[in-house]
Amino acid sequence: MKKIFIHGIIAGILAAITSLIYCNLYQSTLGVSFDKIINIGSIFGSSIFGCVLISAAYSILFKFKKENLQGILNVIIVVLSFASIIGPISMTLPLDIEFPEMFPGLAVPMHFFPALAFFTLSPFFKQSSIKSGTRLDNI
DSSP, rough: HHHHHHHEEEEEEEHHHHHHHHHHHHHHHHTTTTTTOOOOOHHHHHHHHHEEEEEEEHHHHTTTTOOOGGGHHHHHHHHHHHHHHHHHHHHOOOTOOOGGHHHHHHHHHHHHHHHHHHHGGGGGGGEEEEEEEEEEEEE
C-alpha cells in the first residue's frame, strides 16, 4: 500500500513539473498572463492531490482484492478527468484579464496531466511474481 502512495506522490510531482513547463511555454509563446488565476502553488497542489486521489482509488481496489477491475478504474479516472474540464471552460474571468478566451487552452490540458503521469509511471511500480507459470501484476 505504501508503494501505491509513493507512486502517487512521484506522479503528482511529475505532473506538476510538466504543468509548470506547459504553463510557462503557453504564456510566453502567446504573450498572455494568467498569474492572477493560476499560480505555482495551485498547480503543485492540484497535481499532487489528483495523483494521491488516484492512488487512494487503487489502494481501495487492491484492499478488496479486485485487481481485475483495474481497467474499469482507469476508464473512470479518464472520464473524471474529462468531466473536470467543465470548470475552466465555464469559468468567468475578471474583467482586467486580457484575452480571457485563451484561458481554457492553458487550463484544460493540465487537467489530464495527473492521470497521464500516473499511468506513465505505473510500469515502474509494478511488482511481478511467478506463480504456476503466470505473471501477476500489482501496482
